[in-house]
């Protein structure tokens with residue numbers, strides 16, 4: 001991708017990490033996202049399809065999010081089902097399967113790094129979402145840094161501040177300690193504080209770490225690319241939330257600090273590292289959940 005194929009806002013250095021960043025991209029024009037290319041990608045890498053979920057498109061209720069039971073073994077049949085159903089297909093980390101996708105992502109993220117002094121990201125992963133007309137993704141928060149590049153169809157996204165009441169510390173800790181389910185408690189009253197953005201092909205967004213969001217598709221088949229990345233700062237937030245989660249969930253303590261520097265942070269970082277690496281943390285969480 002060349003300079004004229006993307007567009008970052010002039011104030012990106014001022015708002016990165018603190019506000020929503022709208023970008024323009026030309027992934028939509030890449031042949032890598034044609035029906036044929038996506039079918040080929042899935043045919044060659046059926047195990048890259050991490051999730052084929054179904055949901056009730058008429059209700060914002062995370063309990064309606066379920067495994068569809070469908071298989072990726074026949075991409076054409078799967079895509080036909082998406083066209084006519086209420087389905088959400090997540091093809092994960094496609095850059096590890098085909099270097100051309102990684103090159104597109106790296107070019108975009110390199111340009112962001114060049115435009116934002118001090119910003120440096122790693123573990124960059126591009127995912128592809130293919131979802132049905134009117135499908136929705138329920139209110140949730142993600143652990144890594146996030147971006148969304150819209151490629152086909154229309155969708156509306158609601159983005160909420162990453163603070164209480166929209167995201168409670170204990171909810172974020174649980175997402176991090178259990179590495180399971182990213183759904184968090186949703187209240188329609190939150191929508192008063194949401195930033196609502198309609199996405200058409202060529203639109204892209206980045207938002208600050210862990211900001212909750214939910215998505216509703218227009219009456220059109222949707223193809224989007226998701227971006228995940230980590231930074232040294234996001235790793236620190238992860239460590240402190242993991243350690244705080246252990247304190248709260250296993251030992252019944254209320255963590256007093258979420259600081260990502262200072263002596264308390266480094267103690268928590270050491271605990272988080274040791275507990276994750278040894279597997280002790282997982283065992284403690286499972287044991288406390290079983291009580």
Ligand SMILES: [Fe+2]
Nearest residue numbers: 140141142213
């Ligand atoms: Fe998300």
